[in-house]
Amino acid sequence: MQITTKQLFDDARTHNAWQDKAVADETLHRLYDLMKWGPTSANCGPARILFVKSPQAKARLLPCLSEGNRAKTAAAPVTAIIGMDLAFYEKLPQLFPHNPDARSWFEGQPEAIQATAFRNSSLQGGYFILAARALGLDCGPMSGFDAAAVDAAFWADTSVRTNFLCNLGYGDPAGLHPRGPRLAFDEACRIV
Template identity: 40%
Template sequence: MTLALDAAAQDLLFREARTANTFSDEPVSDEQVQAIYDLVKYGPTAFNQQPLRIVLVRSEEGRARLVQHMAEGNQAKTAAAPLVAILAADNEFHEELPSQLPHFPQAKDLFFSERPVREASATLNGALQAAYFIIGVRAAGLAAGPMTGYNAEGINKEFFGDGEHSVLAVVNIGKPGEDAWFPRSPRLAYDEVVTTV
């Protein structure tokens, strides 16, 4: 093999990892989530902009507020998961950028002045960070159930009333429960995806 990760790590993060649909009752601690974040925050983004914002939904009241905006097929599993994370892009991420970006001095001016550019960049780079987050959940020995079946406008208003955040995904997190996995869907082969020019 030409990969630096050993086979067990490859299986944990990719080959054997699946989207979980049921979870055990074992809780997910704040310490676990912090360890996940402290690992995945090093994933690259353009200009190191880091637009991802995470809302951990733990309370019954918060869970009820979220579940009402989930698609019908996602409501029960969201209500029952040990932890749910709302992953969103902060469209005002530029306010957290350093005052000087030595490699890209023009970048901050662009993000300050061009809202469509800023929102597109927040969405793309927030989605990258969301993917790193899912890999981090797997690295912690937990299962993730990422979902996009929800009313985005409802979640944005319910949890981000400032109008400056856009939900990217809702992720159920925990140890997998009984019958957690749907059959694995096929993946495209290398030759179907990769070309060389």
């Protein structure tokens, strides 16, 4: 499979409307198998993903969303809840074995835990979107939800908290808005 920058960036769009076409579980497995190779600090990999597909799970999710996100999420074949495991450091002996003290960098350090989990799960969320696009899926990442309600509905009694949501499927181009502008290099970057 030849993947191009057009597929990942130039022609890729944020979708709000979806074709009535299912996403196979095997595709979701492959998506994770691709995204997991993206780098994170100390290979900590704090992202945890719930793929919301069933009508029952969607019914639990929709009340947690802002009104403007409900219809498009109801229509999306899959909604991924990208979470961050605040106990990610417990996996460091497995994920970062060449430094046996890595777990101690975080244990009892709530600010370091929160910052590292949020930063790295956000990175992994970016890899998730690129992996989905590489597999021919369209994405609709979003905020606009009650994180505490999503946590209560899906992550209760766990150390995982919600970072963001991403609708997945095969987008309907008829639902696209005109492409929004982006900042020019000189507006966003400096070389020093």
